Amino acid sequence: MIFYGKQSIAQSDIDAVVEVLKSDFLTQGPAIEKFEKYVAEYCGVKYAVAVTNATSALHIACLAAGLGKGDVLWTSPITFTASANCGRYCDADVDFVDIDPSTYNMSVDELEKKLQKAAVKPKVVIPVHLAGQSCDMDKIYKLSQEYGFKVIEDASHAIGADYKSAKIGCCKYSDLAVFSFHPVKIVTTGEGGMVLTNDKELHEKVLLYRSHGITRDPKMMTRTADGPWYYQQIELGFNYRMTDMQAALGYSQMQKVDEFVSRRRYLAKRYDELLKNINNIHLPDQNEDTDSSWHLYVVRVDFSKINKTKQQIFAEMKDRGICLNLHYIPVHTQPYYQKQGFKDGDFPNSEKYYEEAFTLPLYYSLTDEQQDYIVKNLVEVLQ
Template sequence: MIYYGKQSINQKEIDAVVNVLKSDFLTQGPAIEKFEQKVAAYCGVKYAVAVTNATSALHIACLAAGLAKDDVLWTTPNTFVASANCARYCGAAVDFVDIDTDTYNMSVDQLETKLRNTNKKPKIVVPVHFSGQSCNMKRIYELAQEYNFTVLEDASHCIGGEYKNTKIGSCRYSDMTVFSFHPVKIITTGEGGMVLTNDDILYKNLQLFRNHGITRDESFLKGKADGPWYYQQINLGFNYRMTDMQAALGYSQMDRLDEFIIRRRYLADRYNELLKDLPLTLPYQHPDTNSSWHIYVVRLDLSKVKLNKKDIFYKMKTKGIILNVHYIPVHTQPYYQQLGFNMGDFPNSENYYAEAFTLPLYYSLTDEQQTNVVDVLKEVLENA
């Protein structure tokens, strides 16, 4: 069976986890800081805070930015629900900005129009770097300066990617960036996430919210410490700590990150060539970006294909190939419809969803397997 995504774990990485299991620390130990420092150095950013997953990373990033009741967060409908749910965890409202029809990222033109015509301005905007391709962060940053909102990059797909010749995660055009280390992402810690920032205050608050709101840092304490054991709870935080086993795996995977990216880019280029004559719209890449290619998404030309997407999924599965869809527009989910969103609110995202599906793409996918994927897809579409 060829799945749409798959982790790659080698013996060195297994040994790294085993070494932690034999050590004095399984959690809250030195592996965490080593992993954080390695990711920060790779991205060219001052600080990194490792957490349990990208959802908790988004949550503490919103808390650190002061998102609260009566505030609103804007993101894109074309994302996983976590990009919007993080606002709801803080008691804030959510609104959406429709996607660009080429990149499937947040449309900056629509963002600018919405900012100019909306009385309730966002406290936070979460641009999502879909599939590994950066949003137009320079323009979003310029709008943030004009309209005074925090920019939180959801780069869950994007570690190793580049924008304007700078690594995603540098926070050059944002206040914070979030990565995911889920097994189907570029590198993995099993489950895991990270928030990156250059801001000293945000960094300290991220650390607080990760660990129950508890600190031993004397600069935060009210009064003097009773002794070396002493801590205080400064705010209501959460237990979002990553384990040392996860961090050791992530640290070791970072040694292979560039290798992973090279292979993914090769496979994406190969798909572009193999698929060019099929009734599909292939992924567009903006010249300012260099995608990390977490996923490879195509769109059906429904005027030339009789089968619907569901039938294609079933037929591919019977041939041993598992497709996926990224994403069901968030505003169409029942929870968000209960909040007042409706079908038709964001037509670009809805039209995209009707046509899009995700092909297998991962480091260990062989050329032969990729050719098989394309041959089977061609057969299914030609017999439609």
């Protein structure tokens, strides 16, 4: 079976984890800081904080940005629900900005129009770098300066990607950024995530929220420490700490991140060539300022022009040993968010995307021969 995504684990990754298992620290040890430092240096950002997953990273990034009750978070409807749920975790309201029909990322034009009309401006905007391609962050950041909101990049798909010749995660055009290290992502720690920022105050808040809101820093305490054992809880925080085993795996994986991304870019370009003359398939567009990490390769099909449904396409491809997927179901159509007042038709570009889109297999170890097999069968199934 050819899955849509798959981790790539080498013996060096296994050895790195075993080394930690034989060490004195399984959690809160030196592997965490080593991993954080490497990712920060790779991205060209001052601070990086490793956490349990990208959802917890989004949560504490929002808390650090001051999001709370009475505030509003805006994000894209075409994302995993975590990009919106993090706002609800903070007791804030959530709203959406429709996508650009070309890149499938948050539309800057729609964002600007919504900002101009909104009676209540967002406290936080979360652009999502879908499939590994950056949003138009320069324009979004300029709007943030004009309208006074914080920008948190949901870069879960985008480690290794570039925007205007800088690495995603450098936070040049944002206050914070978030990575995911889930197994189907480009780099994995099993489960894991990271928050990045250039702001020292935001970094200190993220560290605090990661670990129960507890500090041992004398400068943050309300009274002098009773002894070396002493700590204080000064905020309501969480246990969002990554283990040293995960961090060791992440550090080892990061040694190959450029190799992983290079292979994905090669396979994406090869899909472009193999599919460019196939009727009724629209290939993913790329903004000239971006160089995607290609976490996903999403195609769109106008099902009104073929005699099969999307369900039939998925079933027939699976029968041939190929698992397709779909990223994503528009968040505003989920029952939970419809209870918040959203309804079908609110974001038409996102809903049209959902009707037409599906994700082809793409991962580091996918071979050229497997890719040829995928394309051959897809063409046959679509006929």
